Amino acid sequence: MTVYMVAQVQILDPEQWERYKEIASREIARHGGRYLTRGARPEVEEAGWNQPEDLQINIAAFPSLRQAHAWYNSPEYAKALAFRQVAVRRRLFS
Numbered sequence: 001m002t003v004y005m006v007a008q009v010q011i012l013d014p015e016q017w018e019r020y021k022e023i024a025s026r027e028i029a030r031h032g033g034r035y036l037t038r039g040a041r042p043e044v045e046e047a048g049w050n051q052p053e054d055l056q057i058n059i060a061a062f063p064s065l066r067q068a069h070a071w072y073n074s075p076e077y078a079k080a081l082a083f084r085q086v087a088v089r090r091r092l093f094s
Contacts, residue, residue: 002061002062002063002064003061003062003063003065003067003068003094004036004059004060004061005033005059005060005062005068005092005093005094006057006058006094007057007058007059007060007091007092008055008056008057008092009055009057009088009089009090010052010055010088010089010090011054011056011087012087012088013086013087013088014087016083016084016086017083017087017088019083019087020080020083020084020088023076023079023083026076027071027074027076027077027080028060028062030071031067031068031070031071031074032062032064032067033060033067034060035058035059035060036059036060036061037057037058037059038059040056040057040058040059041057042055042057065094068094
């Protein structure tokens, strides 16, 4: 069953964000995932969702929850997380 990882991202440091994206993209692909959208700017059609103007949405699809967890918990992705912690504010959910 396909699993979607959805990230709500507000960029704080564009240089560190680029470093994160380089590693994260490679590791997502290595674990069988692929981006469906990256850097999308959401338009709220319903609900009272106040969002920062610079908010972005990224969605990656994985063939299974096991593969999504393997990606997130991999030592290689941990390197990307070091950049992510200073690069953006993020909510990540599946």
